[in-house]
Amino acid sequence: xxxxxxxxxxxxxxxLVAAASTSVPTILxxxxxxxxxxxxxxxxxxxxxxxxxxxGVLDAxxxxxxxxxxxxxxxxxxxxLLTNETKNNILVYDKSGKLLETWGHDYPGxxxxxxxxxxxxxxxxxxxxxxxxxxxxxxxxxxxxxxDYPKETGVYAYPTQFKPTETAINPANGDIYVVDxxxxxxxxxxxxxxxxxxxxxGKGEANDTFDCCHGIVVDRRTSSPTLLITDxxxxxxxxxxxxxxxxxxxxxxxxxxxxxxxxxxxxxxAVFRSTxxxxxxxxxxxxxxxxxxxxxxxxxxxPVYQDGKLGEQRKERGVSAFxxxxxxxxxxxxxxxxxQWSSKKTYPIxxxxxx
Numbered sequence: 001x002x003x004x005x006x007x008x009x010x011x012x013x014x015x016l017v018a019a020a021s022t023s024v025p026t027i028l029x030x031x032x033x034x035x036x037x038x039x040x041x042x043x044x045x046x047x048x049x050x051x052x053x054x055x056g057v058l059d060a061x062x063x064x065x066x067x068x069x070x071x072x073x074x075x076x077x078x079x080x081l082l083t084n085e086t087k088n089n090i091l092v093y094d095k096s097g098k099l100l101e102t103w104g105h106d107y108p109g110x111x112x113x114x115x116x117x118x119x120x121x122x123x124x125x126x127x128x129x130x131x132x133x134x135x136x137x138x139x140x141x142x143x144x145x146x147x148d149y150p151k152e153t154g155v156y157a158y159p160t161q162f163k164p165t166e167t168a169i170n171p172a173n174g175d176i177y178v179v180d181x182x183x184x185x186x187x188x189x190x191x192x193x194x195x196x197x198x199x200x201x202g203k204g205e206a207n208d209t210f211d212c213c214h215g216i217v218v219d220r221r222t223s224s225p226t227l228l229i230t231d232x233x234x235x236x237x238x239x240x241x242x243x244x245x246x247x248x249x250x251x252x253x254x255x256x257x258x259x260x261x262x263x264x265x266x267x268x269x270a271v272f273r274s275t276x277x278x279x280x281x282x283x284x285x286x287x288x289x290x291x292x293x294x295x296x297x298x299x300x301x302x303p304v305y306q307d308g309k310l311g312e313q314r315k316e317r318g319v320s321a322f323x324x325x326x327x328x329x330x331x332x333x334x335x336x337x338x339x340q341w342s343s344k345k346t347y348p349i350x351x352x353x354x355x
Contacts, residue, residue: 043297046296051321055337056099058347069112078094079093081093082113083110089106089107089126111182112165127178133148134146150196152196155202162180165213176194179216187227207238207246213232215230218242227242230260232257235257251309257271263334266295269288272324283315285351326340
């Protein structure tokens with residue numbers, strides 16, 4: 001038994017290596033919105049993936065998408081996608097890519113999507129940059145609460161200065177954190193009823209300020225939870241205490257990461273562009289370990305550290321799996337689902353882990 005198992009393992013590993021060394025670029029067809037190659041293996045250091053062709057592709061005449069901004073998975077295993085296409089702002093898939101339901105016509109700037117609660121009491125927070133609001137809904141789309149522009153801070157003169165890009169929820173007490181990445185770059189902390197507790201940040205060059213605080217998550221991987229907040233134009237994630245005190249910076253040279261996503265011991269993120277904010281179609285996925293070091297970059301260059309510092313990363317030459325990744329969802333099988341911004345109205349991409 002042991003000998004047979006070892007032989008099978010060896011053959012499987014050898015096949016994977018061969019696939020990685022002989023893989024061909026995955027080409028996205030704008031006409032069919034499908035991938036033409038199934039053998040491409042992306043990633044590094046045991047976090048490698050294969051594109052699943054055609055996952056989630058729908059009839060664009062019936063269920064169109066514009067920008068596919070973010071995705072979450074509910075307690076039933078359903079995958080919920082937010083797009084700013086008002087014919088159907090929310091598309092709900094099963095894991096096979098079958099469409100289960102749609103709803104939502106009132107979110108022209110639907111940008112951030114966060115899942116809160118447990119079991120049958122789960123809810124969504126939708127950040128809408130055009131409505132200048134964060135809207136709480138149930139999983140059927142009924143609106144439960146709205147967070148308008150935070151006039152009480154004294155730093156916002158009028159509603160349109162507030163363009164929230166993302167939220168995070170502290171499950172311990174229901175506190176809601178809102179990042180105003182396309183507005184004035186402040187972070188707001190509310191209680192679960194929507195009362196403002198505090199705010200911090202703003203645009204600037206100091207450690208506790210931002211140049212596009214695009215995404216946020218509560219990092220509960222240790223006994224003392226913290227906040228991870230994107231500083232996108234500075235190619236970094238910044239760590240704060242739950243009451244807004246700066247702790248440290250994770251430098252990600254070349255990577256314009258949209259929001260950090262925690263799964264197990266790892267941080268995952270969609271990088272919408274690399275090396276330059278002005279370099280289109282240059283995105284990839286980044287994966288960090290529990291020590292905040294990049295260990296895999298599916299679609300991008302292999303991460304290399306020298307003297308403890310990560311070298312600049314960029315899109316891998318010859319690989320066209322992604323255009324502008326905007327968010328990732330990681331399921332219980334370690335598959336990654338990628339939603340993309342400004343990518344020819346394409347549906348999400350599923351990456352199946354192969355090692």
